[in-house]
Amino acid sequence: SVYGRIEDVDVKKAIRILAELGPQESCRQAFKTLGILTITSIYILHLVLYIDKLNLQTNEDFHKYNTRNSKNYVLPIQRTTLYGKNPSYNGRKLWNLLPTSIKQLKGRALKNELQDFLVSRPAYTLEEFISAREDDLRCNHVP
Incomplete structure (x- = not known):
């Protein structure tokens, strides 16, 4: 905007x-x-903390195997562009891009670690953050 x-x-x-x-x-x-934090990082921080409070379904809820994606949220099928802009959908997507060490935390510990993580990676746009995290995950640079 x-x-x-x-x-x-x-x-x-x-x-x-x-x-x-x-x-x-x-x-x-x-x-x-x-x-x-950049404006984008503040948005990411608040969105991820909001999603964490919703207690949505994770891959762990479907099976009890301890996989690296077990803490990821299940992404519902996105049928429209408008739904893709929904905070609930975007929050899950952002959560799934976070390092496992952060996803295992709750409450104040989650907020502090996520804030440190975002400060160390200033992003000016959501697309920039998503792209950088996808690159990190692809190259196994998962800090």
């Missing part, structure tokens, strides 16, 4: 001031150094 883009620019401007960066310098490392 137009407003999301304006807020993102304002956040980057504030980060540049805090980190004493020039107008053309990248803010990505400054987000990490200052320990500040």
Whole structure:
């Protein structure tokens, strides 16, 4: 949305001031150094925490084998583009991209670990985060 883009620019401007960066310098490392989440990371954090509270079906509910995907949520069939934008669907998709070590946590521990994880990987868009995590999983760089 137009407003999301304006807020993102304002956040980057504030980060540049805090980190004493020039107008053309990248803010990505400054987000990490200052320990500040991007707007996208804040969205991911809240969406994942929301999904965790819903107690939806995981692969573990279908079988009791201890597989690496046992903590993943079952993704319902997406018949429309609109359903793909549903927070419940997107939250499950994002959860499934997280490292297993984070998926095993609950409550405050989940929030803290997820926040640290997101600070270490500043993403400016949801697509950027999803793409980077899919690449990590494909290459077995699953930190």
